[in-house]
Amino acid sequence: MEKLLRELQHTKLHSQTRRHFLQSAGFGLGALGLGSLLGSCGTSAAESSVAAGGLKAGIPQFAPKAKRVIYIHMAGAPSQLELFDYKPELIKYHGKDCPAEFLEGKKFAFIQGVPKMLGPQGEFRQHGQSGAWISDYLPHLQTVADEITFLKAVHTDQFNHAPAQLLMHTGSPRLGRPSLGAWAVYGLGSENQNLPGFIVLASGGQQPDAGKSVYGSGFLPSVYQGVQCRTGGDPVLYVSDPDGMNRDIRKQTIEAINKINKQTYEDVRDPEILTRISQYEMAFRMQMSVPEVMDVSKEPQFILDMYGVKPGEGTFAMNCLLARKLVENDVRFVQLFDWGWDGHGTSEKDNVEGGLRQKCRASDKPVAALIQDLKMRGLLEDTLVIWGAEFGRTPMQENRNGLVMPYMGRDHHLEAFTMWMAGGGVKNGISHGETDELGYYGVKDRVHVHDLHATILHQMGFDHEKFTYPFQGRNFRLTDTEGKVIKQILA
Amino acid sequence: MFDILLQSSGWTLFVGRFHPVLVHLPIGFLLIAALLEIGRRAGKIPVSVSVINFILFWSAVGASVACVAGYFLSLGGGYDAALLESHKWQGVGVAVFAWVAWMVSSGWFNKKMPRISVLYLPAFGLSTLLTLTAGHDGGSLTHGEGYLTQNMPGPLRNLAGIPPAEVLSTDIKPIGNIEQAVVYEDIVKPMMKQSCVQCHNESKKKGDLRLDEFAFMMKGGEGGPALVAGKSTESDLVKRCLLPENDDDHMPPKGKPQLTSEQITLLSWWIDQGAPVDKKVSDLKVSDQVKPALASLKSTAKGTGSGIGGRSESLIAKLAVSVPDQKSIEALRKAGLTVNKLSQDQNLLEVSAVNAPGFGDAQISLLLPLSEQITWLKLGGTKISDQSLKEIARLKNLNKLHLEHTAVTDAGIADLKSLSYLQYVNLFDTKISDSGLKNIAGMKSLRSVYVWQSGVTDSVVSQVAKQYPNLSIVHGLSASAMARFIKSDDTTAAGIVAK
Structure with a gap:
């Protein structure tokens, strides 16, 4: 008997090769690391929804007014005082010292000492039946003024780009929280089974300062994070088949990999493995759907002209057109980032005169075309378009290091700035909120970033106070403990 | 003592x-x-x-x-x-x-x-x-x-022996002709009635103040007159509204319905203009700031501007239907359609063929077992034709219908007239013509129709739009408007608004 057992042990040891040892040793260490990284992650609700095979559409708490969102973020923060917030009084103060009351106890990113006030550089006129104030920086947006609801007194807590962008997209200035798009897809799922529910398109030559966290999934399973698509070349890298491999072989490969992944999941129960499985499957489906939806060559010429794009370009204009195509295919959340709006006055590009005009010229027509196009296709009614940045700009001229800047520039400003929304069940042709006569403080109907989030979730069918995810022992929400739906702008 | x-x-x-x-x-x-x-x-x-x-x-x-x-x-x-x-x-x-x-x-x-x-x-x-x-x-x-x-x-x-109830509506009615509206009677008084009079009336005079009649406003309360004609910034009526909501002196009190910013603008404007009792809007000086606020009075009913999206409460908001049959839902899913509940508190369904471009007339009968529950139906870009519309017309609670990029014609959409909850129809890029549009335009529930790149002509769109002011007909930019829009250095592109 003893002999038998010893032989059995022997045979077993024989079958254990060096590879097995390395695998288990490596995996053991990896699992330790993974375990500590994930902490108390995996929760049953999300896990089972992932296990059920990718992003099943969820059920909103009440019928949504906005089925889809296009969020246009102008990274760097354009000046509201040049574009929307018309302050004739500021012209009179141009070149005069900033009143002390604006400076006492305040911190700015760059302004030091007593800066001069800087009058608006744009020519303002009222447009549309609604009489919306839009400057000559944005001649095309003027044509869709009546579709837009302006929020003139948005305010935030952060005056540096990265934390302010994080706050604007995740509800917290620190890393680790899920982004607005991730929440949306977690709540509503993706309707189109062949495309990711949350797609990110960036332009302007750089990624947003806060990096990928602004469209990350935070503590939500990573299947909900934004998928960035490139605008030129392959939209998603490595999604197309390598030379000499056909789709059938690819399919078999993925099936084999996923089989192993499923076995591993049975062993270690890590929800991230489910994410990986569903992403493999999604990638396979995307091989067909992505090239099709990202291909603008079949669009008629007048549409290309309307947005001002040429096929093959990787511009902001192209991203606007792609955003339309994506929502047309029921992608839930499309996030656009355009970099290069930080007009401090330090260079020919970064200022609120020529530089800002240049950025406006490249983005004004595509944005107006997007609204016009969505409307003509019957999509604007239930697609919420949001335009804004991480903060605004000061009514004072920047005086970095106490010097006179070579160009007209403004510093980061968090007390009041303008954002706008169109479609998606918000009123059209109204202006909500007001700043003081110099555009420094919001004096009426101020809107905090959390209020904005509450409102966006509300339009998507969620009560922001009840839309939660359990993490590290408590229920988290996008607005955490704040936020108030801006009822006045809801249609 | x-x-x-x-x-x-x-x-x-x-x-x-x-x-x-x-x-x-x-x-x-x-x-x-x-x-x-x-x-x-x-x-x-x-x-x-x-x-x-x-x-x-x-x-x-x-x-x-x-x-x-x-x-x-x-x-x-x-x-x-x-x-x-x-x-x-x-x-x-x-x-x-x-x-x-x-x-x-x-x-x-x-x-x-x-x-x-x-x-x-x-x-x-x-x-x-x-x-x-x-x-x-x-x-x-x-x-x-x-x-x-x-x-x-x-x-x-x-x-x-109590006289019949006075219709006590605190909802402010939209004003048709703003120019002819009497500022106090038609704009300020309804505002007061909505937000102030509940506590400042004949029988309940908080702070010894009545705001139900002009004379009492001028007489004021404990803190003096409620308003100083010509000086809105010195008028308590305005000042208190502008205080932070947490301030003890803020009015209306925290938690009560607040005045909107447009209302405060109008109130200030009226006071600045000397708080006249009998003057019309056209008698007073209307500044640029006041224009949008005045325009908002028109909009409570219709939405401002060209009026899109949800300007009237969805007809299906209170609709109660029975629980949908799971087998029928599965059958639809097998055919490639996505089927989702509209919301957690209703059994209404949304069905979309976004992943099933091959969906056609042969499969349309799959929808019928769910005829009560399907409210949003997206069949854009599928192979359905007029034949399917006969069946679709039996989805009695249908509220939104996407038929863009399909082969439907005037004959088919005539069948839709029996649907009493239908608010949205998308006929963009179809063969629909003038007669088709005229035919469905009279539907009471209908709020928006999309007919860009169809056979519908500009003249008929404007004619129908005049006849049915509650219906928004989106016809897209005309060729000339599109050309003007495209011309990139056009800085005065005003007037190019999608019809």
Whole structure:
């Protein structure tokens, strides 16, 4: 008997090769690391929804007014005082010292000492039946003024780009929280089974300062994070088949990999493995759907002209057109980032005169075309378009290091700035909120970033106070403990 | 002297505000004592006199304490004097008669005046009766006169001899012709009625202020006149609205419906223009800031501008239907359609063929088992034709229908006329022509139709739009407008608005 057992042990040891040892040793260490990284992650609700095979559409708490969102973020923060917030009084103060009351106890990113006030550089006129104030920086947006609801007194807590962008997209200035798009897809799922529910398109030559966290999934399973698509070349890298491999072989490969992944999941129960499985499957489906939806060559010429794009370009204009195509295919959340709006006055590009005009010229027509196009296709009614940045700009001229800047520039400003929304069940042709006569403080109907989030979730069918995810022992929400739906702008 | 002393101490109002709490004790006590007394006399309840006597004692104590608290509360002011007087003395009556009844039943006077025991029942009865009348007056003081009967149904009103209900709508009605609107009567007064008059009226004058008539606004309250004609920034009416909501002096009080920024703009404008009572909008100077606010008065009904999206509450918001059959849902999913519930609290379904471009007439009957539940249906870009529309017309609760990029024609969409919840139809890039549009435009529920790149002509769109002002017909940019839009250096592109 003893002999038998010893032989059995022997045979077993024989079958254990060096590879097995390395695998288990490596995996053991990896699992330790993974375990500590994930902490108390995996929760049953999300896990089972992932296990059920990718992003099943969820059920909103009440019928949504906005089925889809296009969020246009102008990274760097354009000046509201040049574009929307018309302050004739500021012209009179141009070149005069900033009143002390604006400076006492305040911190700015760059302004030091007593800066001069800087009058608006744009020519303002009222447009549309609604009489919306839009400057000559944005001649095309003027044509869709009546579709837009302006929020003139948005305010935030952060005056540096990265934390302010994080706050604007995740509800917290620190890393680790899920982004607005991730929440949306977690709540509503993706309707189109062949495309990711949350797609990110960036332009302007750089990624947003806060990096990928602004469209990350935070503590939500990573299947909900934004998928960035490139605008030129392959939209998603490595999604197309390598030379000499056909789709059938690819399919078999993925099936084999996923089989192993499923076995591993049975062993270690890590929800991230489910994410990986569903992403493999999604990638396979995307091989067909992505090239099709990202291909603008079949669009008629007048549409290309309307947005001002040429096929093959990787511009902001192209991203606007792609955003339309994506929502047309029921992608839930499309996030656009355009970099290069930080007009401090330090260079020919970064200022609120020529530089800002240049950025406006490249983005004004595509944005107006997007609204016009969505409307003509019957999509604007239930697609919420949001335009804004991480903060605004000061009514004072920047005086970095106490010097006179070579160009007209403004510093980061968090007390009041303008954002706008169109479609998606918000009123059209109204202006909500007001700043003081110099555009420094919001004096009426101020809107905090959390209020904005509450409102966006509300339009998507969620009560922001009840839309939660359990993490590290408590229920988290996008607005955490704040936020108030801006009822006045809801249609 | 005593009054002044009381008023100057913070305690009076603090104690005073307990009046509404305390006052309910004697009400309950007295009523239960009365019921027990009746029960005892009728021989139905084995209850002893001493129990009723005990309750009476506490009723009297409660009533007395409530009287004191009530007096303190009244020192805060803001109540209709006559009503307050009557309430006060009735309240005192309750306490006094309760004490009398208690003393009599305790046998205080038995030796000296044995005959006085006849007073027991009258005193008890009066006290109970006064509880009811004082209670009613108290309610009127707090909620305003007529509060109780405000929602009384018509027949009851006739019986009680109360005049028929005035349609008390605090909703501000949209104004058709703004130029001809009388600023005070048509703009300011409805605003006051909606947000202020509930606490500042004839019977409830908080801060001794009435805002229901112009003369009273000028007369003002404790803090002086509510407005200074010509100077909105010095007018309390405006100043208080602009204070932070957490400020004690902010009006309307925190938690109550607030004035919108447009309303405050209009109010300031009216005051700045000298607060005229009988002037029309066209008589006054309309500045650029006021224009959008004035335009908003028009919009409560229609949405501003060209009016898209949800300008009327969805017709299906309250629709209740039975739970959908799971097998039928699975059948649809097998055909490649996505099927989702619209919301957690309703059984309505949204069906989309975004992943099933091959969906066609042959499969349309799969929808029918869910004819009650399907409200949003997206069949854009599929192979369906007019034949399918006959079946779709049987989805009786259909609310949104996407038919863009399909082969449907005028003949097919005529079938849709039977759908009474249909608000949205997308016919972009179809063969629909003028007659098709005219045919469905008259549907009562319909709010938006999309006919860009169809056979519908500009002239008919504008003709139909005039005929049905509640219907938004989106026809897209015309070729010339598109050309103007595309011309990139066109800085005065005004007028290119999608029709």
